[in-house]
Amino acid sequence: MARVLKRKKEKAEAATGKDGKKTILIADDSKMVCNFHSYILKNAGYRTVSAIDGADGLQKLLENSIDLVVTDINMPNMDGYEFVRRIRAIPEYDDLPIVIISTESEADDKQKGFDAGANVYIIKPTPPEHLVESVHLLL
Secondary structure, three states: OHHHHHHHHHHHHHHHHOOOEEEEEEEEHHHHHHHHHHHHHHHHEEEHHHHHHHHHHHHHHHHOOOOOEOOOOOOOOOHHHHHHHHHHOOHHHOOEEEEEEEEOOOOHHHHHHHHHHHOEEEEEOOOHHHHHHHHHOOO
């Protein structure tokens, strides 16, 4: 148990950059939405990495030290549900905080997000303070 906790602590310390900022991966096929979320999170003191869909997001996740993921649902190549499921299937990311932000607002959509492994499900349009508050709580 102590070894697992030590590994998680080392992983968390490695993900935080030399500047002390946490890095958030934003996956959304809308460049405008991606830029908007990135702007909000950068102003809140985070670094961001952008991906155009879930497949690109998985690649960026493996190439960067990521502390939290923000993803849309409706994206080409790999949707957000599958993206979240694939993240959760990687043992070292089983506890990575994940926020889904989507226009899909039905109870079934939210449940699918939570079943896939998301920690938070937010409906678009997202008030900036709601996004920042959710990220702060998860990190």
